[in-house]
Amino acid sequence: MNDAGTVHPLLNEWRERALQAETEVRKAVVGQDRAIRLITIALFARGHALLEGDVGVGKTTLLRAITRTLGGSYERVEGTVDLMPNDLLYYTYVDENGKPRVDPGPLLRHGEGLSTFFFNEINRARPQVHALLLRAMAERSVSAFNREYRFPHLQVFADRNRVEREETFEIPSAARDRFMFELAIEAPKDRDLRQALAFDPMFHDTDALIERVALGVLPYENLNEVGRLIQDSVVASTAIRDYAMTVWEATHRPADFGVALPGVDMQALVLAGASPRGIAMLLKAARVVAWLDQRSYLVPEDLHAVFHEAMAHRIFFTPVYEMRRASLARDLTRAILDRVAAP
Numbered sequence: 001m002n003d004a005g006t007v008h009p010l011l012n013e014w015r016e017r018a019l020q021a022e023t024e025v026r027k028a029v030v031g032q033d034r035a036i037r038l039i040t041i042a043l044f045a046r047g048h049a050l051l052e053g054d055v056g057v058g059k060t061t062l063l064r065a066i067t068r069t070l071g072g073s074y075e076r077v078e079g080t081v082d083l084m085p086n087d088l089l090y091y092t093y094v095d096e097n098g099k100p101r102v103d104p105g106p107l108l109r110h111g112e113g114l115s116t117f118f119f120n121e122i123n124r125a126r127p128q129v130h131a132l133l134l135r136a137m138a139e140r141s142v143s144a145f146n147r148e149y150r151f152p153h154l155q156v157f158a159d160r161n162r163v164e165r166e167e168t169f170e171i172p173s174a175a176r177d178r179f180m181f182e183l184a185i186e187a188p189k190d191r192d193l194r195q196a197l198a199f200d201p202m203f204h205d206t207d208a209l210i211e212r213v214a215l216g217v218l219p220y221e222n223l224n225e226v227g228r229l230i231q232d233s234v235v236a237s238t239a240i241r242d243y244a245m246t247v248w249e250a251t252h253r254p255a256d257f258g259v260a261l262p263g264v265d266m267q268a269l270v271l272a273g274a275s276p277r278g279i280a281m282l283l284k285a286a287r288v289v290a291w292l293d294q295r296s297y298l299v300p301e302d303l304h305a306v307f308h309e310a311m312a313h314r315i316f317f318t319p320v321y322e323m324r325r326a327s328l329a330r331d332l333t334r335a336i337l338d339r340v341a342a343p
Helices: 009-025 033-045 059-070 127-139 173-177 191-199 206-211 220-233 238-252 276-292 300-314 325-339
Strands: 048-053 073-078 090-094 100-104 114-120 141-144 147-150 155-161 179-185 270-272
Touching: 009 033, 009 059, 009 220, 009 276, 033 048, 033 059, 033 179, 033 220, 033 276, 033 300, 048 059, 059 114, 059 155, 059 206, 114 220, 127 141, 127 155, 127 173, 173 179, 173 300, 179 276, 179 300, 220 276, 238 270, 238 276, 238 300, 238 325, 276 300, 300 325
Parallel strands: 048 155, 048 179, 073 114, 114 155
Antiparallel strands: 090 100, 141 147
């Protein structure tokens, strides 16, 4: 794409691939169209995603289906209270000859072919583990065995069970800020879909469901190149730049922009607003939204489409309001977009 609206042939082709991949994922996952679209956006914006939802709503099935469309190597780690950082890098055991052995762990065993790393129940892992994951997410590399291992195509997904809080560790703000999106996954509201999930045997065999998804529709080794091309091709006008800066400032000082929530002291609500990385990720994601909509320029609706998922987890409330985060974050991001005039 360019300012004249001419579409680059490669981006045209990859838009069709993106839409085909979403269709494939919907063969295994129903009632999650928005989550599927947001993960598609994260893939092409080259951002990581944290999923949160109740038990058994299909978070793992969704990520397995997405992974199948990417191809490449896939690793999954279960968060537990006794998991240590080194468990991601190597594991030790005694072989059949009684000799100690050290083999590469889930982060290292596939080398540069690792396309997807899924950390299940990340909040059950200790902060030391979060710190190692933080580097892998930020730099797509780790150090082990006196050398550096690089994962140029790595996509990290994590999920968090929001029901159980015992033996869990809050994810630090630095780690949360590395996730482009934080997505809420809910059970479908449609009664027919809920009935199908309960009674249709097709949905009771997850492995068979995943096999329905075509393999490698979005070849993982090309996503970096396509992602860069999207970012270079979608432009932002001066008005859109000013608008993005204003809504960013409103996450820090909502009261200054006339944002009000019922029963909330707006001057005492926000401890810290979204980071510079946060606004950069918002704009990266918005450019992908524009590309999927076949435009070479940003409009306010592109930012609105991903504003809550990209910014809410980067706004930190004062302790008196933090316990109400789930409802307040959604209300605040909606109120900011309602209050700040779009160009």
